[in-house]
Amino acid sequence: MTVTIGETLVADVHRLDKKGNGQAVLWRESEQGSNPKKLKLTIPQTLPGETVQVIVDQPEKRRRKALPEKILKANPERVEAPCPHFELCGGCVWQHWSYEGQLKHKTGHVQEALESVGLDPSLVQDTIGMEEPWHYRNKMEFTFSPEGDLGLHEQGNFRKIIPLETCLIAGRNMVDATMEVSKWVKEHQLNGYNKDTHQGLLRHLMVRESFATGEVMLALFATESPEGDLAKAAEDLIARITANYPNVKSLLWLVNTDWADRTQSEETFVLAGRDFIYDELGGYRYRLWFDTFFQTNPVQAQKLVDLALEMGKPEKEEKMIDLFCGVGTFSLPFAARVKELAGIEIVETSIESAKRNALDNDLHNTTFLARDARRGIDEVHESWGLADLLLIDPPRSGAGGKVMRRIGRAQPKRIVYVSCNPDTFATDVAELLPFGYTLETVQPVDLFPHTVHVECVALLVLQEG
Structure with missing residues (x-):
């Protein structure tokens, strides 16, 4: 077809992009009669398998964004968005999708991320959702x-x-x-x-x-x-x-x-x-200032902590490193179960908060260092030797190859990886495999219903010999 400005078109949504928007492709003919060219459409508020009616402005561009004028064939999982601001507001992108559908998609996202780096997608468990996925942000x-x-x-x-x-x-x-x-x-x-x-x-x-x-x-x-x-x-x-x-x-x-x-x-x-x-x-008290990073969904954050403890199996005679420790969200419950814990975080204000939070909770076996990850690991090893257990909770950008290889060379027996980005998580984990680690399990947890984001807790174990 030849696409003209303001023309109403029918498009089939075949997938979602990383922002949760529907993606469709239309073919357009050039006026000179040469081979048809693709018009790639981004269509917010649509779901895979839907057929929608859209109006396209500036069709001469190869990529355009268009809101659906009408849903001609709906995904069976489509629901009515309850928020009056949904169609305009950028806070949520999936209120039109049943919560069960959102959770299945998030599980699939984690599986695809692992598969893309050659890891076994069957290790991914079903995403843990919320009983009440509304009013969850603190x-x-x-x-x-x-x-x-x-x-x-x-x-x-x-x-x-x-x-x-x-x-x-x-x-x-x-x-x-x-x-x-x-x-x-x-x-x-x-x-x-x-x-x-x-x-x-x-x-x-x-x-x-x-x-x-x-x-x-x-x-x-x-x-x-x-x-x-x-x-x-x-x-x-x-x-x-x-x-x-x-x-x-x-x-x-x-x-x-x-x-x-x-x-x-x-x-x-x-x-x-x-x-x-x-x-x-989890029974531990924290002080939060305006600029303190803290998990924004306390119900699901508790599940993250519980999963990390269950996978990590901390023991009383063990030494542990909490990498990217923030204000000590994971540090405090782990410190109560190990001999010594060192928290490493580059943000100095977070480290000061972590120290104060440890004292507020009467924990005296912790050391918190304001260092970059690699330097912090080296400093901890120089002071009290190698860690038995390491927990890593990096930002969305991931830890990166240099940090992961430094962890691999340090050879902790068990690594608990808490991730807020399945793609960087998969890339980071792949860096550990040459050092003798096996990925045992991956548990996605939904901390942000009605958005594209999904968290994971995973366990890696160092193989003997």
């Missing part, structure tokens, strides 16, 4: 539009904000407090930050909630301090929150004048409460 970052609307970014458009009415993946108390802040902004006619002109007051609102303790943090990021002309508005915010939201134990105003669009602070004002909240996981 941290959200909302953004202000230049007009002062508070919400989330529009899907595929970083500069447009969808004003918030609700959020079905955030904790309910978080949503209520967020709506109060939004109301306060409107009543005081405060403006938001314009990313193009770099003008405006309010940038972000970060909300954290401990599902264990009930404590909530509200952190407001602005380009000016809450003083002078803003003092009266700040006092009103304090009065509203302290009167109506007693669970808010940390109300912060953070100044950020940097052009970079990050939740960072040049100066922090504690408007009410303290500058951190307490959270708990």
